[in-house]
Amino acid sequence: MRDLLRADIRRISRMWLIYIGLFIAMFYIDFKIDEGVINNGSIGFISGVQAAFDGAPLALFVVFPVFYAVFAHELSSKSMQCILGHGITRDKLIATKLLDAAIVLAAIYIAITVWILYRLSDNTSVILSSSQKINLIIFICLRWVRHLGYIAFSAMIMYLSNFTALGVISCLAFTVMFKFIFKVIEFFAGLSIYDYTFDGLLDWAYTGIEVGGFAWQLIPAAGYIIAALVITIIFFRRKEFDF
Amino acid sequence: MGTTEENAAIRLENIQKSYGKHAVLKGVTMQVNKGDIYGLIGKNGAGKTTIFKMILGLSEFTTGTVSICGSKNRKELFANRSKIGFFVGSNFYGYLSGKANLEYYAAAKGLSGRKLKEEVNRVLEIVGLTNGKEKQKAKGYSLGMKQRLGIGNAILGNPEILILDEPTNGLDPQGIADIRHMIKRFRDEFGMTVIVSSHILGELENTADRFGIVHEGIIAKEITQEELSVKRPEVELTVSLDDVEKARRVLSENGINILKESKEKVTLEDYYFELIGGSAE
Numbered sequence: 001m002r003d004l005l006r007a008d009i010r011r012i013s014r015m016w017l018i019y020i021g022l023f024i025a026m027f028y029i030d031f032k033i034d035e036g037v038i039n040n041g042s043i044g045f046i047s048g049v050q051a052a053f054d055g056a057p058l059a060l061f062v063v064f065p066v067f068y069a070v071f072a073h074e075l076s077s078k079s080m081q082c083i084l085g086h087g088i089t090r091d092k093l094i095a096t097k098l099l100d101a102a103i104v105l106a107a108i109y110i111a112i113t114v115w116i117l118y119r120l121s122d123n124t125s126v127i128l129s130s131s132q133k134i135n136l137i138i139f140i141c142l143r144w145v146r147h148l149g150y151i152a153f154s155a156m157i158m159y160l161s162n163f164t165a166l167g168v169i170s171c172l173a174f175t176v177m178f179k180f181i182f183k184v185i186e187f188f189a190g191l192s193i194y195d196y197t198f199d200g201l202l203d204w205a206y207t208g209i210e211v212g213g214f215a216w217q218l219i220p221a222a223g224y225i226i227a228a229l230v231i232t233i234i235f236f237r238r239k240e241f242d243f
Numbered sequence: 244m245g246t247t248e249e250n251a252a253i254r255l256e257n258i259q260k261s262y263g264k265h266a267v268l269k270g271v272t273m274q275v276n277k278g279d280i281y282g283l284i285g286k287n288g289a290g291k292t293t294i295f296k297m298i299l300g301l302s303e304f305t306t307g308t309v310s311i312c313g314s315k316n317r318k319e320l321f322a323n324r325s326k327i328g329f330f331v332g333s334n335f336y337g338y339l340s341g342k343a344n345l346e347y348y349a350a351a352k353g354l355s356g357r358k359l360k361e362e363v364n365r366v367l368e369i370v371g372l373t374n375g376k377e378k379q380k381a382k383g384y385s386l387g388m389k390q391r392l393g394i395g396n397a398i399l400g401n402p403e404i405l406i407l408d409e410p411t412n413g414l415d416p417q418g419i420a421d422i423r424h425m426i427k428r429f430r431d432e433f434g435m436t437v438i439v440s441s442h443i444l445g446e447l448e449n450t451a452d453r454f455g456i457v458h459e460g461i462i463a464k465e466i467t468q469e470e471l472s473v474k475r476p477e478v479e480l481t482v483s484l485d486d487v488e489k490a491r492r493v494l495s496e497n498g499i500n501i502l503k504e505s506k507e508k509v510t511l512e513d514y515y516f517e518l519i520g521g522s523a524e
Contacts (some may be wrong), residue, residue, distance in 0.1 A: 007350035013337065078334035082396065083351060085299035085331075087324035239300035243292055243331035243408060 001092045004083060006183060008100045018214065021065035022108055025058055026115050028038040033119055036203045046124045049116055053143045059175035062108055063147045065173040070101045070157055075164045083240050090236045094159075101151045109144045109170055138209055145221065146202050150174040153198075159232050160237075161194060198224040250309065252277045252436040253403050257296055257308035257325070257343075259468030266306070267293050269460035271465050275404075275438055275453075280430050281455055282451030283440040284515065289439040289457040299329060309412065312403065313491075325352075328402035330393045330410055341372050341392050348396050362399060370395040381427050387418040394422070405429055407439040411446055448511040458519045471514060 012018070029052040036048025052058050074080055074097070083093055083105075120126060128136070153174060158167025182194035194200040198221055205215035249253065253275040260268040267468040268290050275281045283291050296302035297309055300321070311323040344360065345363045354362055367377045381392060398403055407426070411419045429435045441447050447454065448507040454471070456463045466510060494500075 003353045004351045011347045073336050077336045081301055083335045085329055087321050201408050
């Protein structure tokens, strides 16, 4: 499993799409920070970062390239058959792929965080307290969880449907449409179910942390990711592979 | 070497596989001995690829047992699968070069650093993907190069057992000859046990030592190269004339001796169709 993980990370690191996505994401964050600072000074810096992470564009620049790099060629390349045929179990294969995504996404997030902190230190007009800085980093970490969740859900759909394009479409839909769809349902049907969704729980978790409470919402949110992983593994155990 | 459990590289006992009500394998029992080149032959849809899937764990069988290198239980079976290298068609990342693809699979098999580089270069040399070909993106490879890359992937790490599913599919005669040569080399030079499938019988006739004839989901017959050659000792006289007797008489009357007659032994193809019925036409 460790060998596969190492091989996968090396393979994924050759995908230019990830670097292009990262570059655009940094540019976008930069734009949002500048916009925030011009309007609201130090607080504007935080709201600028949050606005950048809240919007669909950043998810698109980061989540989609990671999903594409990790999963898009899995079915077409038939590499899974090769790996499984060499004796790795199916459970480990799926777990490795999700770990791939988690690591690559984390690497991108670290790069983005470093860039934000650099911008913070570079901008003499912005002064944040240490608790504000910590909250900002927690906010970014929770976004990492959210985006990892999107990838896990999309991967589940891809493996269940055995159709790469459906996984990619799901990934785009999750990143761009998730919140919007539930808000529309809430508006027209009066059903307030967004709070119980993966996104909604993470929103509440951050609010809880901000006010110094225990973010219990992280537990059911993690449950969503684990459920997606378990469903994928159960399905994958019975999967028939073609050459 | 006799056919005993001790010298079995792969052993299948009464493997059955059904998709719903459709039985694909109806009780396959076969043994591939260590050091053999085993030819698995049968028409398209006979069940050759399904047998490979069972061995490789890519499809669960309904009943029966699979043993690899003497594995006694599921755990050993999983562990011993690492002793198998296999080619099942084009299984590579198109956006990576041929070399990068091999590096990926070599790393996944646990190789790293200098060992990885040396092994990849060794394999590229064996399959003939050198002189810049290894640096081209795999998606741009010709069919022959793709087959070579796939075989290269299969032999990474010098596995004990090599499974090749229709490795000559779609290749030109030169490509087929090259693959045949490689198969013999893998056994003779690297000591691998090779199982190779084909629906083109002539391809395997001079390559394999033993043949398993798959027909309608079972191994209809296993036969060795020697058994095949004595199966029908009678020979056929072939002359390039339309009237043989008249030709002989005329030749004899004129004091001309027949200096050369072509004698053909029974081919694998003849034997196959005799066993299952039908003809090459």
